[in-house]
Amino acid sequence: MAQKIILDCDPGIDDAMAIAYAVGSPAVELVGITTVAGNVGLDKTTSNALRLREFLGAPQVPVTAGAAAPLRRPAITAEHVHGPDGLRGAALPPSAAAPEAGHAADYIARTVMAAPGEITLVAVGPLTNVALALRREPGLVSAVRDFVIMGGSTTRGNVTPAAEFNIAVDPEAAAEVFAAGWTVTMVGLDVTLQATAHPEVLSRLGALGRLAERLLLPCLRRYTGESGEPADSGETGTGEPAVHDVCAVAYVAHPGLLGCVPARVEVETEGRWTAGMTVTDFRAPPADRNARVAMTIDVPAFWETVHEAYALAAAGL
Numbered sequence: 001m002a003q004k005i006i007l008d009c010d011p012g013i014d015d016a017m018a019i020a021y022a023v024g025s026p027a028v029e030l031v032g033i034t035t036v037a038g039n040v041g042l043d044k045t046t047s048n049a050l051r052l053r054e055f056l057g058a059p060q061v062p063v064t065a066g067a068a069a070p071l072r073r074p075a076i077t078a079e080h081v082h083g084p085d086g087l088r089g090a091a092l093p094p095s096a097a098a099p100e101a102g103h104a105a106d107y108i109a110r111t112v113m114a115a116p117g118e119i120t121l122v123a124v125g126p127l128t129n130v131a132l133a134l135r136r137e138p139g140l141v142s143a144v145r146d147f148v149i150m151g152g153s154t155t156r157g158n159v160t161p162a163a164e165f166n167i168a169v170d171p172e173a174a175a176e177v178f179a180a181g182w183t184v185t186m187v188g189l190d191v192t193l194q195a196t197a198h199p200e201v202l203s204r205l206g207a208l209g210r211l212a213e214r215l216l217l218p219c220l221r222r223y224t225g226e227s228g229e230p231a232d233s234g235e236t237g238t239g240e241p242a243v244h245d246v247c248a249v250a251y252v253a254h255p256g257l258l259g260c261v262p263a264r265v266e267v268e269t270e271g272r273w274t275a276g277m278t279v280t281d282f283r284a285p286p287a288d289r290n291a292r293v294a295m296t297i298d299v300p301a302f303w304e305t306v307h308e309a310y311a312l313a314a315a316g317l
Contacts, residue, residue, distance in 0.1 A: 010038030066104025
């Protein structure tokens with residue numbers, strides 16, 4: 001039976017890859033998309049979500065806009081990685097549709113509480129919307145089927161030596177979310193930096209027709225930093241972009257892809273270098289653990305399930 005998910009995201013190239021996976025995978029039912037400022041501003045993340053939804057042939061999936069800024073600090077964006085429009089100029093037509101009325105936090109709270117135990121919340125952007133949803137409805141903690149994020153790391157950062165981007169954008173929101181009383185499945189840089197789109201992957205994706213030509217290949221081949229090098233070349237050492245956000249959705253579809261270890265995760269909100277650090281204690285007593293931290297990934301199996309999902313999405317265009 002397909003797992004119902006709400007995807008909270010900031011499209012963004014790897015968010016676009018994650019949305020395409022969620023639309024194509026038979027193991028996932030995408031019931032809603034919510035947007036937050038992150039990789040680019042909220043107007044662009046929301047526009048991109050609408051463009052992607054229509055291009056992928058999923059007009060029934062509601063898109064609801066959320067927070068335009070972090071809870072307490074100035075916004076950080078990543079146009080140098082994702083391009084001015086967030087999708088590196090992927091050839092997607094503009095959408096004539098508008099997002100749903102209301103705020104993403106209210107949509108998350110209302111939708112999850114209407115179907116307790118049925119919906120997995122997957123957050124692959126800054127955690128501002130999720131923190132606001134918890135403030136509105138603390139009962140989310142027990143009503144979600146599962147809560148999975150792409151964010152954090154046990155060892156390193158990608159915007160500072162200590163902090164991963166999604167957590168660094170809004171550390172205060174992340175701290176609230178990790179302290180809320182549920183178990184957070186943290187799919188962070190420990191595994192996502194292993195999921196790189198190497199030449200063999202690109203070659204295989206290239207056979208997927210319009211999906212590849214309009215979205216997958218333009219995004220992945222232009223996924224660059226300010227230097228013109230691939231955005232993750234300094235992180236992976238390979239020059240191949242990592243599809244971070246796809247890993248979180250793929251985990252929901254196929255949990256066996258990732259090996260998770262229980263731990264206590266606290267989010268640092270202070271410090272020139274450490275704000276946004278996910279401090280991970282694997283030695284914490286069982287009663288104190290608040291997270292499942294992904295530490296291993298079956299990379300060949302991951303790319304097999306990605307290709308399967310994209311092939312089905314391509315067939316539905």
